[in-house]
Amino acid sequence: MDKERDFINFVRRGWIEVGGARMSLVDIKGGFYGMREVLAREVGDTADDLVCHAGIQGSTSFVSSSIETKELTPDENGFISAVETYSESGFGNFQIAELFWSKGWAIIRCADSFEGWAYAANNNLQSRSKCDYTRGVLQAFMRDTHRHAQTGIEELSVVETKCIGKGDKECEFLIGVPADIEACGYEIAEPKTSIKEKLERTVALLRESNLRLMRAEMQYRAVFDNIMNPIVIVDERLSVRNCNKPAEDFLCSRRSEMAGKNISEYLPAAHGVSLDEKIQEALKADNCIDFEIEVHTCRGKTEPCKIRICPIHAGLTIEFQKLSEAEG
Incomplete structure (x- = not known):
């Protein structure tokens, strides 16, 4: 040294x-x-x-x-x-x-x-x-x-x-x-495991989760659109969030046009029953309600229908079924 x-x-x-x-x-x-x-x-x-x-x-x-x-x-x-x-x-x-x-x-x-x-x-x-x-x-x-x-x-x-x-x-x-x-x-x-490795792993998991969600969304869409009855999903403010293809036909509007708008703009006229009131009733009861009414469709026809309104997370589903189809 x-x-x-x-x-x-x-x-x-x-x-x-x-x-x-x-x-x-x-x-x-x-x-x-x-x-x-x-x-x-x-x-x-x-x-x-x-x-x-x-x-x-x-x-x-x-x-x-x-x-x-x-x-x-x-x-x-x-x-x-x-x-x-x-x-x-x-x-x-x-x-x-x-x-x-x-x-x-x-x-x-x-x-x-x-x-x-x-x-x-x-x-x-x-x-x-x-x-x-x-x-x-x-x-x-x-x-x-x-x-x-x-x-x-x-x-x-x-x-x-x-x-x-x-x-x-x-x-x-x-x-x-x-x-x-x-x-x-x-x-x-x-x-x-380093922070960088944890982040890379997290990003990879998020990508995989997103792919799974996309596949699940596609499967859900296919099932939802193939349900025969018209179904509309609305949020708590009654703005349309989604609907299936039969609902587009029943309400004479595409889902892209209805999205974000109040469902009352598209509900068919009903004899002696306010569909808006029934929706509020379902929200208050926190249970599904079923009832039958005659409605004037957007095509000018009068048809007896069975309607089911069900509360879901942050909204409602509204399902229409023609009584003639239900009996058949």
Whole structure:
């Protein structure tokens, strides 16, 4: 390591470098913790993976620049120095309890890890470990020292088995290849679905749902139009919402012309009975009503009809049936 250059270097006002990587001081209890909580509210459990990924990216930059400036070496000593620097930078008093660098394995403990400490300091103990940034940092320290040493060890994971952020006395991290971690009885959590992936999945589901609705609408239209009796659907204001083809013929108007207009404009004249009054009666009773009347159709004929008016969600159905057809 180059002793002529301070590892933590105050380059100038507003510029600090650690191992050649520019860094800055952040308030842990309010700043980092507050940012983490906002992120969790916005994206849910995905925040854990995002924070861990940030730790990986930040440490990869640090390790690469430090190896380039020869302040770290791509070997076991480089890993030890990286952990030591992480501690000296204020993230916590991390101690390497066990290390087999050649196998990519380490156990690291810390009684005051900054993330877990923030949750404890804010009286917000969690049900699961919360040192996700540190998980990413330690994973990158091990992975990148091996990558620069070209050992072939690339797939590494980190599991936090204890955390002061959930009430434990210390935080404990296992670093290793997945098989070694699983052999110790710990599961490696699958990456959570990102917000982008969730949105893409939601859009795909919406498209599929829309297609199903369109098919269902087409099937409904076919069935509705093939009902022999004229049927008109109106809303609570008695504006026409829909009708079938027999209703178009019975009322001498196309559904596109009737849509949005008051049904009273199209109802045939009836002897001694007000169809408007019957509609109001059905609305008040909240039950279907049936009655028989003679109506003057739009074609100038007088025909005895059976009429059924039924309340439905936000409206009514009005069904006409010629008595001659009903008796037949």
